[in-house]
Amino acid sequence: MAQPKVVILGGGFAGLNTAKALGNTRFDVTLIDKTNHHLFQPLLYQVATAALSPGDIAMPIREILNTYKNITIFMSEVAAIDKEKQLVFLRSGEEISYDYLVVALGARHSYFGNEAWESMAPGLKTLNDALKIREQILLSFEKAESCDSIIKAKKYLQFVIVGGGPTGVEMAGAIAEIAYKTMLKDFRRIDTTKTKIYLIEASPHILPAYPEKLAAKAQCYLEHFGVRVIAGKRVTEINSEGVQIEGQFIPAENVFWAAGNQASSVLKTLGVPLDRQGRAQVESDLSIPGHPELFVIGDAACALDKKGFALPALAPVAVQEGRYVARIIRENLPKEKRPPFSYFDKGTLATIGETKAVGMFGKFQFSGFIAWLGWSLIHILYLVGFRNRITVATQWLFSYFSSKKGARLIYRHLDKE
Amino acid sequence: MAQPKVVILGGGFAGLNTAKALGNTRFDVTLIDKTNHHLFQPLLYQVATAALSPGDIAMPIREILNTYKNITIFMSEVAAIDKEKQLVFLRSGEEISYDYLVVALGARHSYFGNEAWESMAPGLKTLNDALKIREQILLSFEKAESCDSIIKAKKYLQFVIVGGGPTGVEMAGAIAEIAYKTMLKDFRRIDTTKTKIYLIEASPHILPAYPEKLAAKAQCYLEHFGVRVIAGKRVTEINSEGVQIEGQFIPAENVFWAAGNQASSVLKTLGVPLDRQGRAQVESDLSIPGHPELFVIGDAACALDKKGFALPALAPVAVQEGRYVARIIRENLPKEKRPPFSYFDKGTLATIGETKAVGMFGKFQFSGFIAWLGWSLIHILYLVGFRNRITVATQWLFSYFSSKKGARLIYRHLDKE
Numbered sequence: 093m094a095q096p097k098v099v100i101l102g103g104g105f106a107g108l109n110t111a112k113a114l115g116n117t118r119f120d121v122t123l124i125d126k127t128n129h130h131l132f133q134p135l136l137y138q139v140a141t142a143a144l145s146p147g148d149i150a151m152p153i154r155e156i157l158n159t160y161k162n163i164t165i166f167m168s169e170v171a172a173i174d175k176e177k178q179l180v181f182l183r184s185g186e187e188i189s190y191d192y193l194v195v196a197l198g199a200r201h202s203y204f205g206n207e208a209w210e211s212m213a214p215g216l217k218t219l220n221d222a223l224k225i226r227e228q229i230l231l232s233f234e235k236a237e238s239c240d241s242i243i244k245a246k247k248y249l250q251f252v253i254v255g256g257g258p259t260g261v262e263m264a265g266a267i268a269e270i271a272y273k274t275m276l277k278d279f280r281r282i283d284t285t286k287t288k289i290y291l292i293e294a295s296p297h298i299l300p301a302y303p304e305k306l307a308a309k310a311q312c313y314l315e316h317f318g319v320r321v322i323a324g325k326r327v328t329e330i331n332s333e334g335v336q337i338e339g340q341f342i343p344a345e346n347v348f349w350a351a352g353n354q355a356s357s358v359l360k361t362l363g364v365p366l367d368r369q370g371r372a373q374v375e376s377d378l379s380i381p382g383h384p385e386l387f388v389i390g391d392a393a394c395a396l397d398k399k400g401f402a403l404p405a406l407a408p409v410a411v412q413e414g415r416y417v418a419r420i421i422r423e424n425l426p427k428e429k430r431p432p433f434s435y436f437d438k439g440t441l442a443t444i445g446e447t448k449a450v451g452m453f454g455k456f457q458f459s460g461f462i463a464w465l466g467w468s469l470i471h472i473l474y475l476v477g478f479r480n481r482i483t484v485a486t487q488w489l490f491s492y493f494s495s496k497k498g499a500r501l502i503y504r505h506l507d508k509e
Numbered sequence: 510m511a512q513p514k515v516v517i518l519g520g521g522f523a524g525l526n527t528a529k530a531l532g533n534t535r536f537d538v539t540l541i542d543k544t545n546h547h548l549f550q551p552l553l554y555q556v557a558t559a560a561l562s563p564g565d566i567a568m569p570i571r572e573i574l575n576t577y578k579n580i581t582i583f584m585s586e587v588a589a590i591d592k593e594k595q596l597v598f599l600r601s602g603e604e605i606s607y608d609y610l611v612v613a614l615g616a617r618h619s620y621f622g623n624e625a626w627e628s629m630a631p632g633l634k635t636l637n638d639a640l641k642i643r644e645q646i647l648l649s650f651e652k653a654e655s656c657d658s659i660i661k662a663k664k665y666l667q668f669v670i671v672g673g674g675p676t677g678v679e680m681a682g683a684i685a686e687i688a689y690k691t692m693l694k695d696f697r698r699i700d701t702t703k704t705k706i707y708l709i710e711a712s713p714h715i716l717p718a719y720p721e722k723l724a725a726k727a728q729c730y731l732e733h734f735g736v737r738v739i740a741g742k743r744v745t746e747i748n749s750e751g752v753q754i755e756g757q758f759i760p761a762e763n764v765f766w767a768a769g770n771q772a773s774s775v776l777k778t779l780g781v782p783l784d785r786q787g788r789a790q791v792e793s794d795l796s797i798p799g800h801p802e803l804f805v806i807g808d809a810a811c812a813l814d815k816k817g818f819a820l821p822a823l824a825p826v827a828v829q830e831g832r833y834v835a836r837i838i839r840e841n842l843p844k845e846k847r848p849p850f851s852y853f854d855k856g857t858l859a860t861i862g863e864t865k866a867v868g869m870f871g872k873f874q875f876s877g878f879i880a881w882l883g884w885s886l887i888h889i890l891y892l893v894g895f896r897n898r899i900t901v902a903t904q905w906l907f908s909y910f911s912s913k914k915g916a917r918l919i920y921r922h923l924d925k926e
Binding site: 128145147148158159161167186218219220223230231237275278281482486490499501 | 572575648651899
């Protein structure tokens with residue numbers, strides 16, 4: 093009998109962990125990703141804010157999987173899926189057939205129907221996104237320094253972050269750190285402590301997935317760092333001058349978007365019900381109705397927990413889903429024998445800035461320095477690859493003791509020349 | 510009396526060292542660079558070949574100089590210089606006046622009149638250049654793996670480096686390392702050991718600035734690594750299919766240019782004699798004729814040694830020139846009292862690949878592992894910034910013991926989407 097063919101779409105936490113768990117088995121595994129690297133997305137904001145380099149949080153997928161002889165990797169983009177013919181169509185024109193398909197294509201940010209805002213308020217999902225945002229932040233300070241009056245310079249020192257979830261909170265804290273600490277002595281004409289950073293959240297409090305008490309603590313830390321938190325207000329307009337919220341216009345050169353996800357548009361070609369965020373509604377075994385051979389996992393899936401709530405778009409969920417699906421495939425379990433997927437929540441942490449974080453482990457809530465230390469250790473432990481762990485640890489230690497940021501480089505805008 | 514105003518154009522080795530030596534003096538110093546970082550150019554080929562990240566070899570100029578309160582930095586591009594009116598014109602439209610001007614604008618690569626070759630054979634001078642070349646090398650292997658036949662894949666595994674100076678030699682060695690060691694286990698359809706790497710040099714031997722014996726040694730090492738060295742042949746044509754040299758056509762998808770410099774075109778606005786490489790011919794005090802207040806240094810200058818030979822475009826020359834000019838300015842020496850600049854040659858080293866290098870210190874010649882160790886130590890010592898030293902040392906040690914390359918990331922081509 094021929095080797096059963098497993099095709100995995102996406103090399104994020106979900107896809108990569110599926111592949112690993114199918115490594116050196118009897119299956120012929122193909123993993124397809126449009127980039128060549130696995131990205132440690134929880135630290136992406138640190139690239140966007142110049143603390144880490146791309147190489148610190150990304151690793152070639154080929155290298156991670158190169159000991160598994162049964163896994164072939166293609167760098168290519170998926171155009172569509174035909175679930176009846178069991179075929180994946182690539183942008184390059186190629187077709188790939190499968191016996192099992194694992195769709196782990198992740199999500200991009202969503203502008204809730206205001207797609208025109210994207211050019212004014214870039215979001216943060218890929219290395220390119222992060223490098224664009226880094227360049228914009230650094231260039232803005234350079235532009236301010238070039239102005240011949242403080243009034244002209246002012247707009248370049250205004251930053252708005254839309255969305256008060258973990259990414260928005262982390263970004264706001266990190267920009268505050270750059271402006272108020274890292275670059276304190278770097279300029280002669282402008283005073284970087286005059287920088288204004290706004291964090292806007294539509295829900296009544298930031299970090300909506302956290303208990304109110306912890307969220308209040310996080311807000312308190314942020315305000316202590318100098319971030320202006322505006323919660324309970326919706327953004328109604330973003331233009332080249334700034335951001336309009338209910339009852340207030342904030343002029344700003346720099347607006348960043350951290351408010352909501354939209355799953356990969358390839359899911360639309362699946363012909364299955366999608367939720368409001370474009371995620372495939374999967375069954376309890378993470379397969380789609382009527383197709384026990386086709387799984388959707390990670391940020392692309394809307395999987396429900398025991399209480400019927402959608403599981404959050406977090407790395408641990410994606411990792412556990414990947415391993416679960418790999419087990420079903422490995423053991424060739426028929427639909428009726430598959431145990432429902434159940435997410436084991438080890439807790440969550442959100443960092444706010446240097447030395448401060450908030451976290452929950454079951455009933456226990458933490459905040460402050462201890463939470464930040466826990467966050468640092470966990471993120472270093474989970475970083476893929478020995479080298480990345482060492483270099484990231486070195487850089488964090490260095491930056492902790494020196495308040496310097498290692499990756500404050502501007503070069504992309506020169507590309508156009 | 511007002512503070513005398515020193516304007517320095519360029520934040521490379523020459524400009525940066527001038528600025529440092531004028532730090533916290535009575536002068537009002539302005540440094541202008543079109544990027545925000547000082548680049549440790551001798552290691553740029555390691556970014557191009559995925560061994561190091563941009564952040565490892567570049568550091569914000571503001572950070573390097575931020576303890577000097579008398580130095581202002583502008584990120585801007587120079588358009589022209591009016592030496593009679595003592596004005597510098599920036600691309601942004603601004604004018605800057607000076608009492609002393611130090612032009613340290615460096616060089617780009619030169620295609621010897623065949624500028625059309627640039628698109629087919631990119632050169633290596635900036636971080637952008639390095640990242641473009643890195644992306645092209647890595648993508649070429651990905652494209653080869655996607656081909657459905659070995660014949661189609663072949664052209665993606667052909668690399669030509671034009672120019673057998675230190676940069677060309679280092680690049681050839683580093684690409685050989687990637688193909689024959691780093692990515693050995695990463696692909697399933699292609700065999701990366703089938704990669705062909707050609708190094709072409711028009712002079713009779715590679716490393717023309719080195720004695721023939723050392724050059725022969727370097728060639729021997731390169732050939733041992735798998736590089737095909739073709740010396741004494743001139744490139745007559747580069748097109749999308751490959752490279753034509755006298756009597757031979759080498760088909761290749763990847764052609765890189767490491768063959769010659771052309772000084773910054775801003776020098777043409779100076780109205781002084783330029784040499785064949787577009788460098789300003791400076792007097793023995795590195796100023797230009799009739800203008801003791803205007804110095805040209807580094808790769809932008811054609812300074813002569815005692816024997817009348819042009820000093821080479823090397824970092825140590827630029828560093829010493831910068832310090833020399835700063836001393837003249839600091840001591841306000843009139844033209845006739847200035848001692849002629851004299852370059853103190855501490856020796857040169859060229860690395861060929863992992864564990865092999867060649868070098869000269871005065872009459873002494875070195876090669877092999879000892880030379881490579883010396884090269885590694887010296888480059889780490891001279892790297893700007895404590896953090897960079899540590900991370901580069903960590904990565905070299907890691908890569909030495911594991912034959913892995915940390916920065917094998919492809920993301921730039923996705924920018925267009």
